[in-house]
Amino acid sequence: MKDPVLVKESAVHPKKTSPVESSSTKDLNLVQAVNLGLRQEMQRDDRVIVLGEDVGVNGGVFRVTEGLQKEFGESRVVDTPLAELGIVGASIGLAMYGLRPVAEIQFDGFLPPIFDQIISHAGRMRSRSLGRFTVPMVVRSPHGGLVHAPEHHSESPEAYFAHTPGIKVVIPSNPYDAKGLIVSAIRDPDPVIFFEPKRIYRSVKAPVPQREYTVPIGQAQVVRPGKEVTLIAWGAMVHTCLQAAAYLSEEHVEVEVVDLRTLAPLDLETILESVSRTGRAVIAQEAPRTCSLGSEISALIHERALLKLQAPVVRVTGYDVPTPLYKLEKYYFPDVDRVVRGIRETLKF
Amino acid sequence: MERLEVLDCEGRCDPALKPQLRPDQIREIYRLMVTSRRFDEKAFRLQRQGRLGTYAPISGQEASQVAPPYCLQKSDWMVPTYRSAGAYYTRGVPFKNILIYWGGDARGARVAPDQRDLFPTICIATQIPFAVGLAWGAKLKAQKEKKTSEVVLCYFGDGATSKADFHEGLNFAGVFRLPIIFVCENNQWAISLPRSRQTAAPTFSQRAFSYGMEGIQVDGNDVFAVHRATQAAVERARAGKGPTLVECETYRLGDHTTADDASRYRSAEEVARWQKLDPIVRLKKYMLQERLWSEAEETKLSSEADLVVEAAVEEAEAFAAPNPVSFFDHTFAELPWNVLEQRKALEEYLKEKDSRKDTVILDKEGRFP
Structure with missing residues (x-):
């Protein structure tokens, strides 16, 4: 994979100076790149909270949220009950209230329970409230197969979400885009499903700048x-x-x-x-x-x-x-x- | 909330609650528990050696794995979770099948025509609503034929009680008074989340009240307590007296699956505390005290268990690879044009690929998790 130099970057004006920020570039895999993006957004904006199953103490089953609870505490990195519908439903409410929830659904095959909330509420909150309420929420989930996983752990459900009005769907193919896109997803004013291709979670490494940057949503x-x-x-x-x-x-x-x-x-x-x-x-x-x-x-x-x-x-x-x-x-x-x-x-x- | 305990950790039996089992039945339950543990340990090693896919161990939960299905008749139904090797073995499903399934081959989960034990459900709690439907069917059949009902044994864990499926399923079972026994194996951990993250209530069993059904918590590492509670629940269900929620308070001694590392989120002291409550050790102590068992018999059982497990491994590993196009076969009763077209395309593709020398190698595969 070549260094994706074609990426257009948008200007970023951080509210606070991030202690992690530096001009250096490190070789990271996709897990580390998403982790870095989450960490920097959490440092920049205290409205960002992470919630899901095993995301806190355990750092996520793929370790994408590793170390975040230690840095930001249990009230911003929350281990929830085992309930995908509840995680996403509560995230919608948190987002309506003014927070920036980043929900993790542990596997693609566990996404079906959230459709009720995604279709009935997340995708239409803005339109049914005529712009009064919005859902700036991110739902992260692994995506795809070829990892020798058990049943329901190798799914590609992107079309269900892309078919749903009011929902944005993002999927990076490399660590650089992963960091830039997770930041854009968190800052986006509307709900974003953020897929992480699990086959290349660790097998693809690329230089990722430590500084803040975004990869715009909607650009191939x-x-x-x-x-x-x-x-x-x-x-x-x-x-x-x-x-x-x-x-x-x-x-x-x-x-x-x-x-x-x-x-x-x-x-x-x-x-x-x-x-x-x-x-x-x-x-x-x-x-x-x-x-x-x-x-x-x-x-x-x-x-x-x-x-x-x-x-x-x-x-x-x-x-x-x-x-x-x-x-x-x-x-x-x-x-x-x-x-x-x-x-x-x-x-x- | 009622809690049932029969055996203490020294294997001493509450005299008021003597087991309703004959000595040969107690020995059989012990054999099932020991052999299941032996299989579990072997499956773990096979995974580490790269001979098996991801596997969900049952060690520590043998009492709640073996006693509930032991209360069933052949014509009853069992709807297990993915952590179910002991329950399957008790129902007569060979270990070979379990190895084939976790080896990534759907034929391992094939349900034989005379068998009513469903394949493992991987998605948490999602089996509860359809298990309820099976019980509803059994009730309708019993009413029509004016017979006692078949019953359904539905397993799930502590984590599953947090999902909507649990509520909707149990509510249906209560409203329609269905012949179903819900066994909640509360093994204290849903991957890294302690049971306190699943409910603020002191027990899971008390949720039965809100569904208008019987509920009981038992010491889940006490095989006699599990047996007594499930046997009563089965009899109630069979007699048309409705569902029961049995919470077995037990402990997952191993990792969530072979892809997990439990030392990241729980202490060695906690594991050691539960090891002292090992359900197999307790039953053995009881049997020795009651002179139902001897060390000579233990040695014999131990080598028999090894033979059963080794034979299963050999059979599973000798099982021929599945036909690549077999995954099309059962999509519908009658395959539609698109599936037929795709099956034909894959068949032709594989034929052509075999005959070519310049076949491009497959991508590098990822790792789970």
Whole structure:
């Protein structure tokens, strides 16, 4: 993974001087990058509180909140009862009251109970109160498979959230973006679902500045330029796609890889600009195919860039079956080979 | 709130509460507990050796794992959690299946046609509402056939009581007076959260009152207390007298799962305190005092338990790998076009991949957690 130098940074005017702030840059993994982002926002803004199962004493099962309770105390880093609906419902109220809750849902497969609160309240609080009440809340959750986990620990539920009006959905693919996006998510005036691709929690390291910076919500990034095909992905799948692009490059097929970073709202401009140049698009995702993010992106490209296309958009996806137990997961999630095949399909058209 | 204790930690029995079990039944319960512990220890080692996936140990909870299913008949139902090796073994599910399941193969959780023990539920408390539905079905069947009812044994832990599923399920069971026994294995810890983070109430069992059902707390490391309370609950349920909540106060001696490190959040002194209350040790002391058991029998049982466990490991490890396309098969009774198309595509892809030399290697996989 190259240092993502293309990131546009927004000006940040901290309220308080942060003791951690310095101009240095450290190699961090994604766990450490989110941790640093959370810590700096908690130092900067005392309205930020972290709550969830095992986030305090234990520092989260993936250690993303490690050390935060020690630094900020039990009233700002709160171990809650085992109740996802309660965690998110209470976070909505905390946010309406004026705090900046960052709720952790321990695994993607434990997200379903929160839909009642997300759909019925978080996503419509602003509109139903005609702007009187808002929900500046972040819900963090791990995302995706290929970690040999038990059932319900390898899910990709982003489409349910992206489908819900009033909800923003973010997923970084590298430590730099992870820190910049968690800060943006916390500062955002509306509810943000923040997915963390667990397959690359620790396997991808990159230089992360210690100073404050943000990566804006709603901006995709071209992580590898190319001219024959646009390959669109998010989260851990970006790395699979970069490998596929490198593989095809040896055959002189130059693939442009777009890391969406934000899934709702989509950065339509970046997608259409790239596809208009290459004339071909492949979307790769871990999630099942039907009614997925890939379906939406494909529809948008066909609706708005049909005459630029030289082939129909191809989707390389998980299958329309429940995520299998881990012995078969490598057959379920698209690998480099399947992405390469998807690209060849558009080239052969 | 009523609390039931029969055996003290020296294995002395309350004379007013002599176990309602024959000596051979007591020996059988002991065998199930010892063999389950032996399996648990083996499963932990297998995971550490990279021969098993994530596993949730039961050590310390053998009394509440073995006694409740021991009260059931074959035609009754059991709806367990993911921490359930002892409960499954008591119901006759072989350890081999448990190893295959935690080895990442769905066939390990296949429920045999004559079996009414459900697969493990991973998402906390989510089994409670459908267990209630099973009990409702059993009640309707009993009414129709004018027979005594099958009963449902529904397991969950202390953490599960915090979820909406617990409330909605128990409320239905109370309102419809269903033949179900809710066994709450309160093992004091929901991963790193102590039971005090799950309720401000002094017990979990007292919540039964608010649902209009019977509730009792028992010393969950006392197999006779667990047996007495569950047996009474099963009889009530079978007789159409409604549900019971049985809180077994026990302790998870091991980590939450093999992916957890309990030393991060609880003291060695606390673990040592509970080790003294080990349910297996207490029952053995009782049996020795009552002359139901001898050290010679203990040695024999110990080697038999090893044989059972080793045979299960061998069978599980010899079990052939699943067919990659098998995960499509049971999506619906009749597979729709999209699933059929996708299955065909994977079949063709695998065939082609086998015949090619330039197959791109799979991505580096992550680590759990």
